Amino acid sequence: xxxxxxxxxxxxxxxxxxxxxxxxxxxxxxxxxxxxxxxxxxxxxxxxxxxxxxxxxxxxxxxxxxxxxxxxxxxxxxxxxxxxxxxxxxxxxxxxxxxxxxxxxxxxxxxxxxxxxxxxxxxxxxxxxxxxxxxxxxxxxxxxxxxxxxxxxxxxxxxxxxxxxxxxxxxxxxxxxxxxxxxxxxxxxxxxxxxxxxxxxxxxxxxxxxxxxxxxxxxxxxxxxxxxxxxxxxxxxxxxxxxxxxxxxxxxxxx
Amino acid sequence: xxxxxxxxxxxxxxxxxxxxxxxxxxxxxxxxxxxxxxxxxxxxxxxxxxxxxxxxxxxxxxxxxxxxxxxxxxxxxxxxxxxxxxxxxxxxxxxxxxxxxxxxxxxxxxxxxxxxxxxxxxxxxxxxxxxxxxxxxxxxxxxxxxxxxxxxxxxxxxxxxxxxxxxxxxxxxxxxxxxxxxxxxxxxxxxxxxxxxxxxxxxxxxxxxxxxxxxxxxxxxxxxxxxxxxxxxxxxxxxxxxxxxxxxxxxxxxx
DNA sequence: CCGCCTAACCTGTATATACAGGCTAGCCGC
DNA sequence: GCGGCTAGCCTGTATATACAGGTTAGGCGG
Numbered sequence: 001x002x003x004x005x006x007x008x009x010x011x012x013x014x015x016x017x018x019x020x021x022x023x024x025x026x027x028x029x030x031x032x033x034x035x036x037x038x039x040x041x042x043x044x045x046x047x048x049x050x051x052x053x054x055x056x057x058x059x060x061x062x063x064x065x066x067x068x069x070x071x072x073x074x075x076x077x078x079x080x081x082x083x084x085x086x087x088x089x090x091x092x093x094x095x096x097x098x099x100x101x102x103x104x105x106x107x108x109x110x111x112x113x114x115x116x117x118x119x120x121x122x123x124x125x126x127x128x129x130x131x132x133x134x135x136x137x138x139x140x141x142x143x144x145x146x147x148x149x150x151x152x153x154x155x156x157x158x159x160x161x162x163x164x165x166x167x168x169x170x171x172x173x174x175x176x177x178x179x180x181x182x183x184x185x186x187x188x189x190x191x192x193x194x195x196x197x198x199x200x201x202x203x204x205x206x207x208x209x210x211x212x213x214x215x216x217x218x219x220x221x222x223x224x225x226x227x228x229x230x231x232x233x234x235x236x237x238x239x240x241x242x243x244x245x246x247x248x249x250x251x252x253x254x255x
Numbered sequence: 256x257x258x259x260x261x262x263x264x265x266x267x268x269x270x271x272x273x274x275x276x277x278x279x280x281x282x283x284x285x286x287x288x289x290x291x292x293x294x295x296x297x298x299x300x301x302x303x304x305x306x307x308x309x310x311x312x313x314x315x316x317x318x319x320x321x322x323x324x325x326x327x328x329x330x331x332x333x334x335x336x337x338x339x340x341x342x343x344x345x346x347x348x349x350x351x352x353x354x355x356x357x358x359x360x361x362x363x364x365x366x367x368x369x370x371x372x373x374x375x376x377x378x379x380x381x382x383x384x385x386x387x388x389x390x391x392x393x394x395x396x397x398x399x400x401x402x403x404x405x406x407x408x409x410x411x412x413x414x415x416x417x418x419x420x421x422x423x424x425x426x427x428x429x430x431x432x433x434x435x436x437x438x439x440x441x442x443x444x445x446x447x448x449x450x451x452x453x454x455x456x457x458x459x460x461x462x463x464x465x466x467x468x469x470x471x472x473x474x475x476x477x478x479x480x481x482x483x484x485x486x487x488x489x490x491x492x493x494x495x496x497x498x499x500x501x502x503x504x505x506x507x508x509x510x
Numbered sequence: 511c512c513g514c515c516t517a518a519c520c521t522g523t524a525t526a527t528a529c530a531g532g533c534t535a536g537c538c539g540c
Numbered sequence: 541g542c543g544g545c546t547a548g549c550c551t552g553t554a555t556a557t558a559c560a561g562g563t564t565a566g567g568c569g570g
Contacts, residue, residue, distance in 0.1 A: 015552095039520060049555085050557095051556085055522085056554095070559095071522060071561070073562080074521080158563090183493075185494070186492050187464070188489065188491075191461075207446055209444040268524090293552085296549080304524080311524095325551075326533085326550065327550055329550060
């Protein structure tokens with residue numbers, strides 16, 4: 001009667017392991033959009049779990065838009081899970097170099113710290129867990145263009161602090177260690193606090209664009225970061241399709 | 256034992272009825288952000304369902320970002336935040352109504368004008384072409400929440416100005432006339448000019464989120480708009496996957 | 511050959527039960 | 541009075557089971 005055995009891998013939860021396997025097969029291309037996914041009873045047999053557990057895995061993937069289910073028919077891979085490049089997660093250094101400018105990173109802080117409530121919550125770790133923290137100012141032609149305050153999950157990228165952030169941005173390093181499978185951006189306009197203002201070299205009343213970004217690799221949160229940009233000088237763009245990327249003056253601005 | 260009786264109301268599914276009741280209490284204000292929600296066992300007693308069913312209702316509401324749960328503590332109403340999805344275009348009136356609030360539009364201006372260089376460029380028309388222009392302030396519960404300055408391509412929507420924008424948002428009207436096939440969002444943080452500040456009722460130094468949006472129908476630019484939101488209160492969100500929309504305190508903010 | 515019915519398979523919902531582990535209030539002993 | 545332990549409540553996960561209703565293929569009878 002199949003005791004509730006602990007699964008072997010690092011991830012203990014059965015429904016997560018089922019989700020990860022299906023996501024991996026989609027990522028590898030073994031499962032194509034429109035393809036039929038194993039039915040609940042097939043997953044029960046394959047993973048040795050109960051049907052409710054298989055159901056939960058499939059239902060959550062449906063919620064997330066990965067799968068499409070219909071009673072009596074089966075479960076299928078959603079057609080358009082490739083909405084690529086909508087709002088790119090891009091390496092700030094690439095963006096700067098693309099403009100033909102020079103990029104330089106100044107590492108202000110890099111070290112270990114204990115996660116406070118907010119950080120623990122964001123990284124899905126327990127309160128007080130040790131996390132890695134870095135504070136980097138990115139310069140474009142010797143002018144500050146972004147302050148990056150980052151917290152990294154040591155379970156995913158244990159050697160984060162040994163990277164040299166002057167030659168490789170945290171983003172570059174982390175995508176190498178753990179490919180990004182999901183992201184979240186929350187954008188706000190804020191009045192920067194004095195420290196940020198100093199790093200960005202801003203006047204007192206200059207607004208700031210603050211992007212809170214989290215990235216996942218599989219089911220694990222890899223990192224979260226607060227990115228501060230000097231307000232009006234920076235544009236964050238999101239497009240539905242690749243083109244038209246033709247730059248246009250924003251109304252109300254002198255070109 | 257408790258037989259699996261059919262619930263009385265139109266909605267038969269138990270977990271849906273539990274979700275609806277909780278959502279109703281939040282909409283009515285009986286449950287405020289941060290308030291504790293009935294525990295699973297309390298719902299079991301109140302609705303006569305099994306714990307798994309109560310669990311499902313609460314878990315789905317957590318997925319949807321309505322509730323926040325933590326083991327050992329309980330289930331709580333998520334802090335309300337105003338947010339807009341950057342990766343899709345929605346009707347602001349719908350968003351407000353979904354939050355259980357009332358929407359009202361104040362038409363400040365509506366008329367014809369000749370396109371200046373920026374507008375002509377954005378709408379892909381020639382300089383000096385006649386375009387339609389509207390300036391609308393959207394109110395949520397009688398508080399200004401968005402200033403919408405819009406320019407419309409008369410070749411696509413010639414009757415734009417005859418619409419009644421108090422009963423139908425420009426977005427609603429335009430999507431009816433010309434379905435959106437592509438869009439572009441450019442986000443900046445700006446210091447609002449005095450007029451915008453007045454419309455939004457902001458203090459002098461309060462930053463603003465400005466979204467420049469263009470939408471296409473086929474190959475033609477339908478409209479472009481400058482949307483101003485009160486800065487730190489408003490969040491633009493972009494995520495690669497639908498769930499989990501579990502709200503997380505942005506680092507550095509008190510929740 | 512065609513139409514109907516059924517068996518097999520699928521998801522959707524619901525139940526009762528179990529064990530784990532986080533958290534807290536209160537009691538007990540020192 | 542104070543520290544530590546425990547009982548009780550909470551969520552998280554997992555199990556086995558049940559019945560419903562949608563869909564399809566195949567078999568049986570006219």
